[in-house]
Amino acid sequence: MLGSQYHHVNSMLSRPVPLTVRAGACLVVVAHLAVVACSRMPGRRTTNGAKMNGPLIAASATMVAAWEVPKTPLADTSLDTSRLSEEVRRGFRIFTNTPHEAPRLAPGGMSCSNCHMNAGQREKSLPLVGVAGLFPEYNRRSGRLFSLGDRITDCFLRSENTTGGTLSPAELPTPTSSEVLAVSAYLAWLSRGSEVGKNPWWRGQNAIAAAMLVPIDKLDPRKGEAIYLDRCVTCHGPDGQGVAIGDKTAGPLWGPGSWNDGAGAARVYTLAGMIRYSMPYLDPGNMTDEDAQQLAAFIDSKPRPVFPFKEGDYRTEKLPPDAVYYAQR
Ligand code: HEC
Numbered sequence: 001m002l003g004s005q006y007h008h009v010n011s012m013l014s015r016p017v018p019l020t021v022r023a024g025a026c027l028v029v030v031a032h033l034a035v036v037a038c039s040r041m042p043g044r045r046t047t048n049g050a051k052m053n054g055p056l057i058a059a060s061a062t063m064v065a066a067w068e069v070p071k072t073p074l075a076d077t078s079l080d081t082s083r084l085s086e087e088v089r090r091g092f093r094i095f096t097n098t099p100h101e102a103p104r105l106a107p108g109g110m111s112c113s114n115c116h117m118n119a120g121q122r123e124k125s126l127p128l129v130g131v132a133g134l135f136p137e138y139n140r141r142s143g144r145l146f147s148l149g150d151r152i153t154d155c156f157l158r159s160e161n162t163t164g165g166t167l168s169p170a171e172l173p174t175p176t177s178s179e180v181l182a183v184s185a186y187l188a189w190l191s192r193g194s195e196v197g198k199n200p201w202w203r204g205q206n207a208i209a210a211a212m213l214v215p216i217d218k219l220d221p222r223k224g225e226a227i228y229l230d231r232c233v234t235c236h237g238p239d240g241q242g243v244a245i246g247d248k249t250a251g252p253l254w255g256p257g258s259w260n261d262g263a264g265a266a267r268v269y270t271l272a273g274m275i276r277y278s279m280p281y282l283d284p285g286n287m288t289d290e291d292a293q294q295l296a297a298f299i300d301s302k303p304r305p306v307f308p309f310k311e312g313d314y315r316t317e318k319l320p321p322d323a324v325y326y327a328q329r
């Protein structure tokens with residue numbers, strides 16, 4: 001689909017990009033964007049010149065780095081034909097192309113990497129490198145310890161809105177579903193060499209500083225909408241449904257194809273923390289804390305699929321003030 005929005009985004013993206021393609025890197029040109037992808041490069045820059053920060057693509061990198069994956073199991077020669085190696089690769093494919101690899105679990109057509117960008121390897125974009133060894137961990141929403149499988153299952157049910165698809169309650173994913181186990185294998189592979197139980201420095205950086213939080217009732221969705229029309233509409237569309245840019249789709253940010261109202265991104269401050277550091281994708285990190293919160297208040301004022309099990313959430317811990325789709329208790 002080559003709508004005018006696409007061409008507009010396309011021309012923004014095809015600004016000259018410093019290309020330092022080295023031997024052994026695998027080069028993919030997406031449509032007519034000058035974008036290089038699919039590399040596994042050590043050092044401080046990716047193949048197309050995007051900065052690295054430790055093992056992650058730096059938070060300052062723009063959308064030209066969207067197709068880069070610093071570490072991909074598809075190119076890891078230490079992985080063989082064993083069952084585990086196969087599952088690591090399958091988990092990676094599910095993570096980066098959920099609607100294609102696990103269509104029953106992604107009724108909205110969003111991939112895990114829409115939010116955990118660059119296959120979970122982008123700084124300040126909820127990165128997942130080195131987090132496998134931190135589970136089990138206490139989960140406040142559920143009031144109990146969560147295994148990595150529990151956590152992945154929750155992102156399926158809520159962020160991917162699996163509950164809004166065609167599956168009956170008995171068919172919904174659990175920590176022992178094959179897709180969840182495959183993604184666990186990929187995330188465990190992504191944590192090889194990381195210290196078990198040690199929080200990496202890049203974890204938890206998607207939060208807005210406590211001192212900068214605007215009380216929920218002081219946020220104004222109309223202000224958020226004005227910023228949206230100025231800074232987001234080119235890629236996410238006037239109806240929030242998103243424009244296809246090569247094989248990437250931005251959003252949908254609301255409506256039936258979006259995350260459901262029990263997801264982390266349905267919390268205003270959580271969503272603000274995602275937007276603040278990753279968007280707009282051609283100029284990430286330059287949004288004010290307040291603008292990010294106004295935007296999140298606008299996006300999370302919109303209709304989205306209903307998570308059918310919200311009643312069971314926050315039974316042990318207090319309902320957070322930014323969980324705006326929950327009935328106040
Ligand atoms: C709509 C955005 C979105 C999508 C899509 C999404 N997630 Fe998440 N994910 C989040 C948010 C937000 C959090 C953090 C919530 C919090 O704790 O504040 C999170 C947290 C996680 C965590 C825990 C990270 C940590 O450091 O503790 C894992 C693991 C995870 N997601 C895996 C997945 C997988 C696997 C998929 C695809 C099946 C997926 N996510 C899809 C938004 C998303």
Ligand code: HEC
Nearest residue numbers: 113114115231232235248249250251252275279280281282
């Ligand atoms: C240049 C295009 C572009 C602009 C402008 C842009 N985005 Fe995005 N956005 C994307 C793409 C592409 C993705 C998916 C990332 C991926 O798959 O790698 C995305 C993902 C997101 C996500 C994660 C969940 C999802 O729906 O995919 C949120 C939230 C988001 N954008 C919000 C915003 C907001 C708010 C703005 C305005 C401040 C904005 N974006 C501006 C391209 C853009």
